[in-house]
Amino acid sequence: MIIELDLQSDIPIYTQLMDQIIEGIANGALQPGESLPSVRSLAADIGINLHTVNKAYTLLKQEGFIQVHRKKGVVVVDKNALPSTTEDYLSRVRKQLRPIAAEAICRGLSEEQLNEMIKQLYSDIQQKDRE
Amino acid sequence: MIIELDLQSDIPIYTQLMDQIIEGIANGALQPGESLPSVRSLAADIGINLHTVNKAYTLLKQEGFIQVHRKKGVVVVDKNALPSTTEDYLSRVRKQLRPIAAEAICRGLSEEQLNEMIKQLYSDIQQKDRE
Amino acid sequence: MIIELDLQSDIPIYTQLMDQIIEGIANGALQPGESLPSVRSLAADIGINLHTVNKAYTLLKQEGFIQVHRKKGVVVVDKNALPSTTEDYLSRVRKQLRPIAAEAICRGLSEEQLNEMIKQLYSDIQQKDRE
Amino acid sequence: MIIELDLQSDIPIYTQLMDQIIEGIANGALQPGESLPSVRSLAADIGINLHTVNKAYTLLKQEGFIQVHRKKGVVVVDKNALPSTTEDYLSRVRKQLRPIAAEAICRGLSEEQLNEMIKQLYSDIQQKDRE
DNA sequence: GTGGTCTAGACCACA
DNA sequence: GTGGTCTAGACCACG
Numbered sequence: 001m002i003i004e005l006d007l008q009s010d011i012p013i014y015t016q017l018m019d020q021i022i023e024g025i026a027n028g029a030l031q032p033g034e035s036l037p038s039v040r041s042l043a044a045d046i047g048i049n050l051h052t053v054n055k056a057y058t059l060l061k062q063e064g065f066i067q068v069h070r071k072k073g074v075v076v077v078d079k080n081a082l083p084s085t086t087e088d089y090l091s092r093v094r095k096q097l098r099p100i101a102a103e104a105i106c107r108g109l110s111e112e113q114l115n116e117m118i119k120q121l122y123s124d125i126q127q128k129d130r131e
Numbered sequence: 132m133i134i135e136l137d138l139q140s141d142i143p144i145y146t147q148l149m150d151q152i153i154e155g156i157a158n159g160a161l162q163p164g165e166s167l168p169s170v171r172s173l174a175a176d177i178g179i180n181l182h183t184v185n186k187a188y189t190l191l192k193q194e195g196f197i198q199v200h201r202k203k204g205v206v207v208v209d210k211n212a213l214p215s216t217t218e219d220y221l222s223r224v225r226k227q228l229r230p231i232a233a234e235a236i237c238r239g240l241s242e243e244q245l246n247e248m249i250k251q252l253y254s255d256i257q258q259k260d261r262e
Numbered sequence: 263m264i265i266e267l268d269l270q271s272d273i274p275i276y277t278q279l280m281d282q283i284i285e286g287i288a289n290g291a292l293q294p295g296e297s298l299p300s301v302r303s304l305a306a307d308i309g310i311n312l313h314t315v316n317k318a319y320t321l322l323k324q325e326g327f328i329q330v331h332r333k334k335g336v337v338v339v340d341k342n343a344l345p346s347t348t349e350d351y352l353s354r355v356r357k358q359l360r361p362i363a364a365e366a367i368c369r370g371l372s373e374e375q376l377n378e379m380i381k382q383l384y385s386d387i388q389q390k391d392r393e
Numbered sequence: 394m395i396i397e398l399d400l401q402s403d404i405p406i407y408t409q410l411m412d413q414i415i416e417g418i419a420n421g422a423l424q425p426g427e428s429l430p431s432v433r434s435l436a437a438d439i440g441i442n443l444h445t446v447n448k449a450y451t452l453l454k455q456e457g458f459i460q461v462h463r464k465k466g467v468v469v470v471d472k473n474a475l476p477s478t479t480e481d482y483l484s485r486v487r488k489q490l491r492p493i494a495a496e497a498i499c500r501g502l503s504e505e506q507l508n509e510m511i512k513q514l515y516s517d518i519q520q521k522d523r524e
Numbered sequence: 525g526t527g528g529t530c531t532a533g534a535c536c537a538c539a
Numbered sequence: 540g541t542g543g544t545c546t547a548g549a550c551c552a553c554g
Contacts, residue, residue, distance in 0.1 A: 007463045012538065019230040026236040048464075049539045065237070084239040093231060093240070094248060099150040100227055101252040105157035106196070108215035109224070111253045115246045117225060121232040122242045141537095143544060169526060180546045185527080193455075201269045201554070202310075204526070274553065281492040288498040311554045327499070346501040355493060355502070356510060361412040362489055363514040367419035368458070370477035371486070373515045377508045379487060383494040384504045403552095405529060431541060442531045447542080463539070466541070 001029045003046050013048055017056040025065060025076055027125050032078035036066065132160045134177050144179055148187040156196060156207060158256050163209035167197065170205075263291045265308050275310055279318040287327060287338055289387050294340035298328065394422040396439050406441055410449040418458060418469060420518050425471035429459065432467075 001024050005016050024030040036057075037045065043053045057074060060066045064082055066074050083089075104114055132155050136147050155161040167173070170188060174181035188205055191197045195213055200206045214220075235245055263286050267278050286292040298319075299307065305315045319336060322328045326344055328336050345351075366376055394417050398409050417423040429435070432450060436443035450467055453459045457475055462468045476482075497507055 007465075008460045009463075010461075013463055014538080019233065022230065022237060023233040026233045052539055055538085079237050079239070082238050085244075089238060089240075090248075093235065093245075094252070096231055097248060097252055098256070099153065100224060101249060102150065102154040102157040102256055104224065105253065105256060106153060106210050107213050107220060108210070109221075111250055113216075114224075114249055117221075118228060118232060118245055118249070119242055121225065121228055122236065125229070125233055125236060145544080171526075181527095182547090183545060186544090188527095198270045199272075199527075201271075201275055201527095203269075276553080281495065284492065284499060285495040288495045314554055317553085341499050341501070344500050347506075351500060352502075352510075355497065355507075356514070358493055359511060359514055360518075361415065362486060363511060364412065364416040364419040364518055366486065367515065367518060368415060368472050369475050369482060370472070371482075373512055375478075376486075376511055379483075380490060380494060380507055380511070381504055383487065383490055384498065387491070387495055387498060407529080433541075443542095444532090445530060448529090450542095461542075463542095 003042075005046060005048070014052050014056040014059070017046075017048075017053065018060055021056070021060060022065060023125060025079060027127065030076045032076055032081075034076045035072050036074040036076065038073055134173075136177060136179070145183050145187040145190070148177075148184065149191055152187070152191060153196060154256055156210060158258065161207045163207055163212075165207045166200075166203050167205040167207065265304075267308060267310070276314050276318040276321070279308075279310075279315065280322055283318070283322060284327060285387060287341060289389065292338045294338055294343075296338045297334050298336040298338065300335055396435075398439060398441070407445050407449040407452070410439075410446065411453055414449070414453060415458060416518060418472065420520065423469045425469055425474075427469045428462075428465050429467040429469065 003017065003020050005013055005020075007013070009016065021030065021036070030036070036042070039050055039053045039057060043050045057066065061068060065077055067077055069075050101114070134148065134151050136144055136151075138144065140147065152161065152167070161167070167188070168176065170181045170184045174184045177184075188197065188199075192199060196208055198206050198208055232245070265279065265282050267275055267282075269275070271278065273281075283292065283298070292298070298304070301312060301315045301319060305312045319328065323330060327339055329339055331337055363376070366372075396410065396413050398406055398413075400406065402409065414423065414429070423429070429450070430438065432443045432446045436446045439446075450459065450461075454461060458470055460468050460470055494507070
């Protein structure tokens with residue numbers, strides 16, 4: 001799986017890294033049980049700081065996407081094992097979406113267009129799954 | 132219009148302020164042509180520094196939501212005057228939604244559920260508009 | 263002569279007013295010896311503050327474009343009476359043009375294009391003279 | 394590269410700083426990809442506050458002259474990457490030049506003399522480029 | 525009185 | 540160590 005980082009972006013590198021890994025899990029590029037590279041090797045591979053990779057891994061672990069095995073190292077959790085649609089999670093998503101929706105209303109982007117966009121994203125992200 | 136800030140949040144105050152004002156414009160609490168309070172008075176009202184308010188105003192101006200009128204002070208721009216659905220804007224929204232969608236897929240939140248959430252947000256935000 | 267002000271502009275109103283009057287002198291809309299409206303009436307006409315008009319007039323007087331007669335009020339000076347191409351003036355123009363030229367170079371706007379633009383401005387401004 | 398500021402000037406320090414940096418880019422003193430000093434060190438060097446430097450950098454970033462790279466710090470963008478001669482840009486230049494041209498007409502500075510001045514500025518600014 | 529500019533000092537997130 | 544954010548206090552230009 002290829003990690004693409006934008007060092008010019010205002011999004012922190014560790015966040016970008018998390019997002020990419022989560023997307024990898026979503027589209028099946030990272031299968032449940034699969035091992036992620038060690039902090040050290042991943043950092044070297046993509047040319048970033050150890051701390052940065054470490055921070056991403058730590059947060060991913062906290063959110064339940066990965067687990068640290070003593071032997072296998074960092075492994076991907078089964079999607080189905082994730083606590084789905086917690087109320088906590090739902091309200092977090094709502095908070096994330098709210099300002100996006102507000103701006104969309106101001107700019108005349110309709111509910112339908114936004115939903116269409118989400119539909120495209122879903123199929124776009126899951127696309128690689130079918131390969 | 133009431134501004135609610137969470138000073139503990141990891142979202143910068145000026146961003147929260149921007150979001151609230153944009154939502155105010157979206158729901159009609161802030162009508163086109165209406166003047167916003169001066170940086171000083173708003174800062175005093177909500178108990179933050181005037182520079183923080185100023186930063187929010189500056190960014191909102193830059194994004195076209197408000198204008199600084201030399202006589203009327205800070206003025207709300209007409210929603211319809213905003214360049215709606217620029218390709219730039221659409222791709223920005225897509226970038227914002229992508230990680231949200233990816234996580235949703237992992238957590239088993241379906242496209243339909245997300246759509247429903249957006250529908251609720253739209254009606255929730257626009258609610259005051261109907262008054 | 264019609265004065266057009268942009269209250270949204272970041273250029274101070276008094277500067278805009280000066281610019282318009284100078285352009286009026288340049289294109290002959292304001293003839294030498296002609297009287298300008300009084301501070302009071304001009305302010306009322308264009309709906310701005312007395313102080314603002316006053317400041318513009320004061321600066322124009324300082325720069326030699328207008329004179330204050332005890333009887334006729336504010337009158338336009340003859341262009342030819344202006345101290346032309348002082349070294350002071352030339353270096354001031356150079357200072358104004360320098361950053362414009364620097365940015366033009368960065369953005370790949372050629373010397374010729376810039377000169378062409380000036381040519382157009384000259385004919386554009388003097389156009390009304392022919393009417 | 395040497396930065397020269399006039400703290401007595403009525404031109405804001407951050408604007409002067411921007412102008413100097415843009416000129417540095419124009420004349421090749423600042424090469425594409427080169428890193429600018431950090432806000433702190435530059436502020437210390439030229440004896441101004443870091444927020445003032447920061448404002449200049451922020452605006453330069455906004456106008457596309459520099460980018461903030463998460464590893465390299467503040468980096469000069471390739472001139473060729475700048476969107477050259479946008480209609481927006483051209484009309485902005487026109488607005489800047491208009492009052493200059495108007496005054497020039499009043500003072501009897503001919504089109505040719507202005508053109509000559511621009512020619513000199515171009516060669517003056519680009520001078521260092523040839524070294 | 526308002527916004528714009530500048531300074532100063534502080535904390536935190538990031539790498 | 541770097542940029543990002545926030546606060547505080549001050550002066551000036553503008554209207």
